[in-house]
Amino acid sequence: MLYLRLLKESLLFAIDSLVVNKLRTTLSLLGITIGIFSMVSVFTMVDSLENNIRSSISSLGNNVIYVSKMPWDFDPNQPWWDYIRRPHPNLNEFKRLSKKTQNASAVAMVLGGNVTIKYKNNSMSNIEGNGVTNEYNQIWDLLIEKGRYITELESNNGRPVGVIGADIAKNLFGNDNPIGKKIKIKGRKLEVIGVLEKQGESMMGNSNDRKIFMPLQFSRNFFNMRSRSSGAVIMVKSKEGVPLEALTDELTGLMRSLRKLKPKVKNNFALNELSMISQGFDQIFGVINIAGFVIGIFSILVGGFSIANIMFVSVKERTSMIGIQKSLGAKNFFILFQFLFESIFLCLIGGAVGLFLIFIMTLIMTHAADFPVSLGINNIMLGLGLSASIGIISGIIPSFRASRLDPVEAIRAN
Secondary structure, X not given: OHHHXXXXXXXXXXXXXXXXXXXXXHHHHHHHHHHHHHHXXXXXXXXXXXXXXXXXXXXXXXXXXEEEOOOOOOOOOOOHHXXXXXXXXXXXXHHHHHHHOOOEEEEEEEEEEEEEEEEOOEEEEEEEEEEEOOOHHHHOOOOEEEEOOOOHHHHHHOOOEEEEOHHHHHHHHOOOOOOOOEEEEOOEEEEEEEEEOOOOOOOOOOOOOOEEEEEHHHHOOOOOOOOOOOOOEEEEEEOOOOOHHHHHHHHHHHHHHHOOOOOOOOOOOEEEOHHHHHHHHHHHHHHHHHHHHHHHHHHHHHHHHHHHHHHHHHHHHOHHHHHHHXXXXXXXXXXXXXXXXXXXXXXXXXXXXXHHHHHXXXXXXXXXXXXXXXXXXXXXXXXXXXXXHHHHHHHHHXXXXXXXXXXXXXXXXX
């Protein structure tokens, strides 16, 4: 009951201080508010950006190994020309891997490049054309809005059919149904058999809206698989319950066997996985979080000095009251916690205002900028925890001095 009464009195004193000295208190709390706003807003933006990027990365497949010419994480000790001279994965390697791998649930191959698509008088350039095998849809689930996906027979025979993105369908065909229509790619006709759902661009820039998917055998009419600039990639999805490490080890052995590499010869291929990208982003976000902490801590320190100043003034103004309380039997710890709790409450008010401003900012950005931003519970707890900590640090010295006042001299003070 004593501590509850102490909390109640401290809260009342804090409110009274706010009401009586509005301008002074507002200016003092402004530092805490700005500090919490600066620090937590940076953390909130970084967390939201990180969540969006990681969501985009996860859409690439967390359980997929990409067999390609170039690694996503370069070895600084290996000359760049060693990477350039590497051969691209080829169709024979794809077929052999599909037959021999025991840890994969699906193996697909993709070959791509930019193309120009024409339909009557309409055309679109810089479209990402993808020649894929039938298994591609087992690794990346292409959401079909109209029509269907490429069949195994069409894939094996290289039939001139394709599935187009939503932006291509809208710009080339308008309100007409694209299914069954013939488009031209580098002079060759291709029948549209499917249209993908509208996806929108992710944080990684990955979107199917401006892509076209066609059988790999057909795409070889205008994509040279043996070219140095070829983007041929074999995608291998692990079976459920099989860790990527086991799949990586298996693919390493199979690829070295297919390319007849001697034991001491380095791999002339790369096995990439999404963890390589995630590790790079971990470092970037770590630096940004440190920068945000440094920016906010200086503002909070200024606010802390302001709170300390207002507490010293508050102790001086209430010196007589402290003397009366002590003469009536109030203990030193009662006086100390009374002012210390007041300091904490003042800082919590400033922190709460800062968090409220961040919440308003997240609503504006989410609806106006079409960028999902959310104030997480961890950032709320961080803001309130920092506010309370600054309240303790700023109020401990004034509170200690107040608790040590002599009651007789305190009562005589004006």
